[in-house]
Amino acid sequence: MVAFLSFVVIVLLFAVLVLIARANELSLVLKTGKMDFTGQSRVNGYLLLGFLIVMFAGSAYSFKELVPVMVPKAASEHGVKTDQLFNITMLIIGVVFFLTQVALFYFAYRYNESRGHESYFYPHNNTLEVVWTVIPAVVLTGLIAMGMYEWMKIFNVEARDKNMMVVEVTGKQFNWIIRYPGKDGKLGDRIIDATHISPTNELGINWEDAKSHDDFMADKIYLVKNKPVLMKLGAQDVLHSFYLPHFRVKMDCVPGIPTEFYFTPTMTTKEMQDYLSTEPWWQTVNPETGEQRWKTFKYELACAELCGKSHYGMQKEVVVVSQAEYDAWVSQQAAAYESVKPKTTDEPKAEVTGTTETKVQAMLTNK
Amino acid sequence: MQTAHTVEHAHAHDTHEEHHHHEETFLTKYIFSQDHKMIGKQFLITGIFWGIVGGLLSVLFRLQLGWPNETFPFLETFLGKWAEGGKISNEFYYALVTMHGTILVFFVLTGGLSGTFANLLIPYQIGARDMASPFINMLSYWFFLAAGVVMLFSFFVQTGPASGGWTAYPPLNGLRDTSVNLGSGIGFDLWILGMSLFIVSALLGGLNYVATVLNMRTKGMTMMKLPLTVWALMFTAVIGILSFPALLAGAVLLEFDRLLDTSFYLNNIIINGQLLGYKGGSPILFQHLFWFLGHPEVYIIILPAMGLVSEVLSVHSRKPIFGYKAMVLSIIAILVLSFIVWAHHMFVTGLNPNLGAIFTLFTLLIAIPSAIKVFNWIGTIWRGKVRLSSAALFAIGFVSMFITGGLTGIALGNSAIDIQLHDTMFVVAHFHIVMGVAAFFGMFAGVYHWFPRMYGKYMNETLGQIHFYITLVGAYAIFFPMHFMTGLPRRYYTYANFETFNNFDSLAAFISVAAIIVFLGQLVFVVNFFYSIFKGRELKGEKKADGYEYANPWGSTTMEWTAPIDRLHGNWPNEIPAVHRWPYDFNVNGKEFIQQTEPLKPGETEHS
Numbered sequence: 003m004v005a006f007l008s009f010v011v012i013v014l015l016f017a018v019l020v021l022i023a024r025a026n027e028l029s030l031v032l033k034t035g036k037m038d039f040t041g042q043s044r045v046n047g048y049l050l051l052g053f054l055i056v057m058f059a060g061s062a063y064s065f066k067e068l069v070p071v072m073v074p075k076a077a078s079e080h081g082v083k084t085d086q087l088f089n090i091t092m093l094i095i096g097v098v099f100f101l102t103q104v105a106l107f108y109f110a111y112r113y114n115e116s117r118g119h120e121s122y123f124y125p126h127n128n129t130l131e132v133v134w135t136v137i138p139a140v141v142l143t144g145l146i147a148m149g150m151y152e153w154m155k156i157f158n159v160e161a162r163d164k165n166m167m168v169v170e171v172t173g174k175q176f177n178w179i180i181r182y183p184g185k186d187g188k189l190g191d192r193i194i195d196a197t198h199i200s201p202t203n204e205l206g207i208n209w210e211d212a213k214s215h216d217d218f219m220a221d222k223i224y225l226v227k228n229k230p231v232l233m234k235l236g237a238q239d240v241l242h243s244f245y246l247p248h249f250r251v252k253m254d255c256v257p258g259i260p261t262e263f264y265f266t267p268t269m270t271t272k273e274m275q276d277y278l279s280t281e282p283w284w285q286t287v288n289p290e291t292g293e294q295r296w297k298t299f300k301y302e303l304a305c306a307e308l309c310g311k312s313h314y315g316m317q318k319e320v321v322v323v324s325q326a327e328y329d330a331w332v333s334q335q336a337a338a339y340e341s342v343k344p345k346t347t348d349e350p351k352a353e354v355t356g357t358t359e360t361k362v363q364a365m366l367t368n369k
Numbered sequence: 370m371q372t373a374h375t376v377e378h379a380h381a382h383d384t385h386e387e388h389h390h391h392e393e394t395f396l397t398k399y400i401f402s403q404d405h406k407m408i409g410k411q412f413l414i415t416g417i418f419w420g421i422v423g424g425l426l427s428v429l430f431r432l433q434l435g436w437p438n439e440t441f442p443f444l445e446t447f448l449g450k451w452a453e454g455g456k457i458s459n460e461f462y463y464a465l466v467t468m469h470g471t472i473l474v475f476f477v478l479t480g481g482l483s484g485t486f487a488n489l490l491i492p493y494q495i496g497a498r499d500m501a502s503p504f505i506n507m508l509s510y511w512f513f514l515a516a517g518v519v520m521l522f523s524f525f526v527q528t529g530p531a532s533g534g535w536t537a538y539p540p541l542n543g544l545r546d547t548s549v550n551l552g553s554g555i556g557f558d559l560w561i562l563g564m565s566l567f568i569v570s571a572l573l574g575g576l577n578y579v580a581t582v583l584n585m586r587t588k589g590m591t592m593m594k595l596p597l598t599v600w601a602l603m604f605t606a607v608i609g610i611l612s613f614p615a616l617l618a619g620a621v622l623l624e625f626d627r628l629l630d631t632s633f634y635l636n637n638i639i640i641n642g643q644l645l646g647y648k649g650g651s652p653i654l655f656q657h658l659f660w661f662l663g664h665p666e667v668y669i670i671i672l673p674a675m676g677l678v679s680e681v682l683s684v685h686s687r688k689p690i691f692g693y694k695a696m697v698l699s700i701i702a703i704l705v706l707s708f709i710v711w712a713h714h715m716f717v718t719g720l721n722p723n724l725g726a727i728f729t730l731f732t733l734l735i736a737i738p739s740a741i742k743v744f745n746w747i748g749t750i751w752r753g754k755v756r757l758s759s760a761a762l763f764a765i766g767f768v769s770m771f772i773t774g775g776l777t778g779i780a781l782g783n784s785a786i787d788i789q790l791h792d793t794m795f796v797v798a799h800f801h802i803v804m805g806v807a808a809f810f811g812m813f814a815g816v817y818h819w820f821p822r823m824y825g826k827y828m829n830e831t832l833g834q835i836h837f838y839i840t841l842v843g844a845y846a847i848f849f850p851m852h853f854m855t856g857l858p859r860r861y862y863t864y865a866n867f868e869t870f871n872n873f874d875s876l877a878a879f880i881s882v883a884a885i886i887v888f889l890g891q892l893v894f895v896v897n898f899f900y901s902i903f904k905g906r907e908l909k910g911e912k913k914a915d916g917y918e919y920a921n922p923w924g925s926t927t928m929e930w931t932a933p934i935d936r937l938h939g940n941w942p943n944e945i946p947a948v949h950r951w952p953y954d955f956n957v958n959g960k961e962f963i964q965q966t967e968p969l970k971p972g973e974t975e976h977s
Contacts, residue, residue: 005443012889016896023831023897027906030830037830037906039756046757046834050765053838057845068853071872081789088786095776102743102772109750110765113686114757121687122752123957125976130748131695131741138740142733142779149733149783150726156785157722174639175549194637194644201642238639239549240541241652243717243792247856247869250789254718256652257540258636261719302869306792306858308534310541310550311460314861 044116054107058100070283073247077274077301077322079266080156081250087148094141162264166230169223171303172205173235173242173255176312178303179205180220183213184337189234190214202342204238209342218335223303223320226328227273230266243307246320248274254307270322275299393938403503406936408510409488410823413816415514416481417895422521423472424888430465433457435881437863437874451529459862460551463532466860467552470535471560472520475567478670478808480513483571483609486673486815487578487602489823493929494599496587496948498939501580505573512570516563523559528552531560534860536659537623539634539652545627549640553627561624568617575606575613587928589948593697594965596927596952597690600697601676604704605669611708612665619658626650653718660711667804668707671771672700674811675742678764681814682746684925685761686753687961689953691745699738706735716784717791725784732782739775743768754956759833760923763814766841767807773845774803777852794854801851806844813840813894820898821922825934826905832897839890846883850876908934917942926952926964951976 031037076085113119155161170181170189183189191211192198198206207214225231235244237255244263245252253263269277278284278296288295305316323331402408432441433456440455451461488506492499500506523530532552533542537560540549547554582595582603622633626647634655635647683690690696712720712728746768755761777799780786790796813836820828857870864870910920917933928948932940946966954963958970969975 005446016892019835019893020829020832020896020900023829023835024904026831027829031906037827039758042830042834043755043757046762049838050757050762053841056842057849060845061849064850064853068850068876072853073856073869084785084789087783088780088789091780091783091786095779099773099776102747103769105747106750106765106768106772109747109753110755110757113750113753113755115687115754119754121754121956123689123955124691124748124752125689125953126692126694131692131745134744135737135741138737142736145779145783146730146733149729149785152785153726153729154722156788157725194639196644199639199642199644204639204642206639206644240544241538245792245858247789252717252788252791256719257638259651259653259719298868300868302867304858304867304870308463308538308541308860311463311532313463314459314858314863315866317866 040116043114047111047114047116050107051111054103057103070281074274074278074281076248076250077267077269078249078251079268080152081248081265082268083152083155084250087152090148091145094145156264162232163230166232166264167226168232168234169225170234170236171223171244171255172238173244173305173309173316174204174238175240175310176316178316178318179238180223180318181205181338182218182220182332182335184216184218185332186213186216188213190217207338209339215339215343216337217339218337220335221318223318224328224331225267225320225322226325227267227270227322229325230264233263233265235261235263240309241307242305242309242316245304245306246301247304248301248320252306267322270324271299271301274301274322401507403499403507404936404938405488405492405499405503405506406823408506409485411510412481412484412488412513413823415517416477416485417898419472419476419481419517420891421895423469423477424891426465426469426472428885428888429457430462430469431881431884433462433862435878437865460532461529462862463534463860464529464552464556467531467534468520468524471531471564473805474535474666474670475564476517476520478804478812479571479666480567482670482673482808482812483602483605484510484513484574485812486598486677486819487574487606489819490598490929491578491581491602492585493822493932493940494596494927495582495585495590496928496945497581497585498941498945500577501585502577506577509570509574509577512566512573516566516570519559519563519566523556523563526555526559528554528556530556533557536663537620537655538659539623539626539655540638543623543626543634543652543655544638544640544645546640558624558627561620564620565617568613571609571613575609578606579603579610587945587948593694594948594951597679597693597696597700598676600700601672601679604700605672608665608669608672608704608707612662612669615658616662619655619662622658623655653715653720656715656718657711660714661708664711664714665707667800668703670804670808671811672703674767674808674815675700677811677815677818678746678767679749680927681760681764681818682749682768683953683955684818684923685756685758685764686750687756687924687955688749688753689955691748691751692741693951693953695741696745699741702738703735706731706738710735710782713782713784713787716787729782729784733779736775736779736782739771743772743775756923758817759828759830759837760814760818762834762837763810763817766837767810767814769841770802770807770810770844773849774799774801774807778803790855792859794851794857794859797859798848798851798854802844802848806840806848810840813837816898818923819929820901820905821908821920822929823936824902824905825908825936826901827908827922828901828905829897832893836890836893836897839893840887843883843887843890847880847887851880910934915942921964924962926954926962928965931964931966
């Protein structure tokens with residue numbers, strides 16, 4: 003009923019609007035028999051000037067209110083650099099935005115026909131046109147050069163640290179499968195064929211490969227501060243995209259094609275919380291948790307490529323810690339092989355069954 | 370054949386002006402019309418229909434995004450199972466965003482924009498009686514309509530319309546398995562069919578536009594005397610002809626994967642621990658094929674708007690377009706560059722990093738011709754005598770939007786920055802402003818300006834200006850603050866699952882309110898448009914010796930206003946006038962303006 007009534011009200015409003023507009027137009031034409039735009043040009047000149055001011059005020063207000071709420075500063079080595087590049091770019095385009103919008107709206111106001119002047123026949127000016135071609139070209143060349151330099155550095159395979167960590171993350175509808183290489187630092191081979199892929203081994207891990215025996219599955223991504231990590235990425239079913247907003251990391255996960263991203267986290271979760279605890283917005287209390295926002299801060303992994311109906315739910319926590327904390331965490335993890343290795347008779351039964359097995363099993367099938 | 374027929378018909382007019390030698394029935398005049406003007410109106414009205422549908426879809430998903438925790442019982446009344454309990458389901462949400470994109474990009478801003486103005490303006494402004502092939506032109510509209518009917522039909526199948534994004538990436542859209550993606554059933558088959566019909570329409574239309582401009586210009590109309598509208602529309606058609614076939618091929622192969630179990634785009638797909646039989650394909654191949662059209666497509670959308678705006682700004686500023694040659698050359702530069710930037714949509718697909726660097730280079734280069742155009746538009750207004758009518762206001766709004774949206778492209782086009790920005794709300798803000806809103810502004814400028822040419826009546830100025838301010842303020846209110854959602858992934862049904870993204874609730878609600886207001890504001894245009902067709906202020910002119918009434922409502926120099934107010938089949942009752950000068954002689958030789966058809970005075974040199 004409410005919906006119906008509001009519909010009726012809207013229809014009536016439109017009818018009234020049309021009648022007023024019609025009357026207004028008739029009155030404008032009545033005087034001269036022709037539509038006279040002088041008065042309208044005057045009003046619209048002022049309105050455009052007014053809009054210019056409102057637009058800049060709105061932009062400034064958006065900055066003040068929204069910048070503090072944005073994803074905080076980069077927590078990775080390359081992220082600091084790309085953020086700098088982003089800021090330089092935004093500064094340049096901010097200046098151009100300001101100057102061109104002022105020129106556009108001011109000229110529209112200043113030279114509207116109500117001001118009783120004649121237009122100036124001025125078809126071109128080659129010098130001027132060369133100037134405003136060359137200036138953008140030079141500025142853009144600078145931006146291109148800086149961008150290419152950072153880009154090639156991020157993807158420079160030769161410059162990778164030999165002691166980097168390796169973590170494998172595989173996207174599926176609608177979860178992430180996280181596999182760590184264990185003590186040997188090497189991930190076991192995977193074989194994608196009908197004999198290896200099964201609901202209990204959806205990655206197709208080749209258990210005959212000894213490198214797989216100490217690999218373990220995790221529910222969170224643990225990384226070490228200042229230790230480079232190579233993310234080995236893949237997808238089971240459809241495209242996903244491995245997105246770590248705080249680390250400025252994004253790389254698609256493609257079924258059948260391996261991808262990777264190499265980066266170095268520079269702040270532990272704790273350090274980021276400490277940093278944010280000094281920021282006014284992060285000090286405010288989140289009504290949902292009843293705590294100051296910085297206290298519940300965590301790094302997160304999200305999916306950034308539409309992957310189906312629950313695309314928005316593919317969340318995992320990322321934890322950055324010191325090497326010692328990381329080692330302690332690793333020592334608590336059970337190798338996935340424990341649950342699948344052939345059972346020998348002399349092995350005590352209690353060790354194989356029990357909670358560890360169910361836990362790993364659950365992780366493997368991601369139920 | 371059809372050309373010969375038209376010319377013959379026109380000759381008949383030459384000799385027996387009042388005598389129509391073949392009867393036009395309602396069916397041949399309004400439905401199966403082969404007259405470029407009528408076909409243009411058919412495209413426009415169909416485009417308006419799709420604009421309303423596409424806009425309405427965005428209002429629906431903005432309800433979800435703005436108030437993710439609320440329910441709207443009336444939604445269940447209208448949508449049934451798609452909105453049980455008054456809350457749009459996540460599956461339907463993805464169908465809404467997918468179809469919103471498809472409809473607005475292709476059916477409104479490609480078909481509705483190019484279709485309308487290429488048909489209306491090319492023959493009129495080059496001085497031709499009709500298109501090179503009026504029959505193919507009619508087919509182009511009918512394929513467009515059929516494509517639309519198929520798309521509309523897909524809303525009513527059990528599993529709903531396509532829901533895997535307007536980019537149709539496989540494997541999400543490559544498996545005909547509705548448990549992977551609900552809209553990937555018959556809904557997506559219909560999407561492919563609809564798009565294929567659409568591409569046929571675009572190709573038939575495009576070939577015709579190019580052939581017409583190249584072959585059918587009136588006497589004296591050299592290429593460098595063409596108004597910028599015609600340049601823009603012709604090059605738009607060229608881009609379409611060269612790029613649409615890639616999408617058609619891509620879409621057909623995708624349907625092969627879906628129906629015939631081929632593996633063009635599929636490899637090692639594992640669903641619930643079961644390995645499917647696809648081997649050796651590449652999902653990335655589809656992205657290359659898609660964006661080989663997809664990126665030129667944004668220029669297919671924006672070039673006609675640029676052409677319309679150049680013309681409208683010049684006429685309403687009573688001043689020549691600044692730097693005509695630079696404007697033509699920058700269109701050509703955009704055309705060439707538009708084909709070598711597509712992979713900037715794919716920076717983070719695992720593409721070879723060297724390619725990423727090259728595509729950054731070309732992408733940022735395309736900013737140069739765009740900048741030239743912006744400076745030239747501003748230069749056109751400078752020291753003009755600007756008549757701030759609805760058409761001029763929308764043209765100015767276009768330039769403002771194009772600046773704002775274009776500038777953020779410089780950040781996105783830089784691959785190193787794009788790692789973070791890719792597939793986030795920053796991108797959504799960028800492309801909506803630069804190719805969505807801006808193209809709409811160009812289209813509106815064109816409709817307000819050429820409505821008298823189409824219908825012999827004016828649109829209501831007051832309503833037009835109300836429409837302008839609602840749209841200008843509203844569109845900025847929607848998309849400017851959206852830039853600050855940098856980092857928030859796009860195509861999210863809710864951000865509630867993430868601590869990181871969950872801080873923009875009040876902004877999301879604000880954007881939704883603005884979106885609803887802007888949508889209602891567009892209805893002001895729709896009401897104005899249809900009201901003015903029937904009840905608008907009459908276009909009055911002077912009767913000439915041939916018995917026809919002629920009018921030039923805005924004081925334009927171009928050819929379309931040298932034809933009578935009546936939309937005659939063949940456009941000119943007598944011989945087509947010859948052209949003697951360029952289209953931008955405003956306030957020169959002591960005259961307020963000089964039409965292109967006016968011969969040079971003795972001693973006057975041609976503008977070059």
